[in-house]
Amino acid sequence: MSEPIINKVAESGLITIDLEKWYPRDAVAVFDMKDHLFMGMILKEKDFREALKNLDWEAYRDKNVAVTCTADAVIPVWAYMLVAAYLQPVAKEIVMGDEKELHKSLFLKNLSGIQLSEFADKRIVVKGCGETPIADYVYMEITKLLRPVVKSIMYGEPCSTVPVFKKRP
Helix, strand or coil: CCCCCCCHHHHCCEEEECHHHHCCCCCEEEEEHHHHCECCCECCHHHHHHHHHHCCHHHHCCCEEEEECCCCCCCCHHHHHHHHHHHCCCCCEEEECCHHHHHHHHHHHHHHCCCHHHHCCCEEEEECCCCCCCCHHHHHHHHHHHCCCCCEEEEEECCEEEEEEECCC
16 A cells, blocks of 8 residues: 655645735825926925925825935925925825835835744745745845744745755754
8 A cells, every 4th residue: 555645845834924915005106396396496495385285185195105306406304394294194104215115115114013923933934936026125124034033944935945044053
């Protein structure tokens, strides 16, 4: 009689982490300072304040907002502060930068919410392939977060992993 087939991967105790779980999926908006500058280049305080006062801020309600200036203009610090003062009551999150920087900030914020105690002394495989492209910085961040608490970190799939870290006794 032949021996039963044993699924060694299932019995290994490996925990797979799929980073797509923390991928930011909320609505995003961009607030471009350029749209509120005189001739798209010069910030006139009185006009800028009036433009912000008359803006429909509800368009940013519950959205993650990137505040940027796509014009080559000198923007005083207080102008960004003023925009933040208007956005803060309505926006979900505000980040100074473009959409890419907003996405990075949101992803890192999501990762920081991981309950590391769930992974204490566990063998972890960080999933390497998926439907959603995951940036390199996310893999670095998850390694930084997990390394102090886990037994080991691997990259790939449970059936084919690349060792990244192993705690020494």
